[in-house]
């Protein structure tokens with residue numbers, strides 16, 4: 001729907017490139033897809049590594065850039081996760097879940113991640129250039145350096161390729177981002193809840209808070225029942241405490 005697709009063989013980071021373009025005044029809606037990233041970025045300053053070996057089936061790495069002016073940005077990364085998960089696993093047969101705020105999980109393993117960034121178009125303007133960066137493991141990945149072994153799509157769809165996965169997720173993603181723009185997180189809340197992997201589990205937050213996850217609220221905030229009452233979390237790293 002009016003979004004061009006650009007494919008490059010190698011780039012530092014598709015998200016870095018779209019942020020650079022935004023700063024240079026290029027706000028065109030685009031999917032920028034890279035076969036390989038040399039400096040892929042994850043959340044919280046972490047990196048997102050492309051496969052080193054050309055024989056190894058790659059991950060799908062792309063960014064969607066477009067101008068957007070929602071009344072409230074909170075919950076956007078959750079809405080993006082909902083969109084991708086529903087496209088790849090519509091009936092939830094593969095158990096593709098979402099770990100707040102924006103990891104795609106299968107079982108206890110990370111299948112992919114989402115990195116949301118925005119650039120101001122003009123000072124004080126409500127509209128921003130939104131850059132949604134998504135990385136999804138398609139083929140087997142090395143576990144070296146990762147905290148937990150990853151999951152990859154070919155584990156349950158052996159024939160899957162990055163190009164095919166992009167075709168499956170791209171159009172619904174644009175539609176869901178437009179739905180978020182119009183209506184915020186509310187229409188996504190029950191859809192997130194249906195795939196929430198943290199709800200009902202004992203969790204630990206990066207600030208040391210421990211408690212039982214009670215799901216997410218209507219604004220996309222994480223709800224954690226602690227010894228001192230219910231806490232509403234808008235930003236944190238969450239880990240599941242071993243039972």
Ligand code: BTN
Nearest residue numbers: 013015040041042043113133135
């Ligand atoms: C995370 O898990 O912390 C988020 C990972 C996001 C990775 C994608 S790959 C395409 C886009 N370009 C980047 O540099 N990062 C995102």
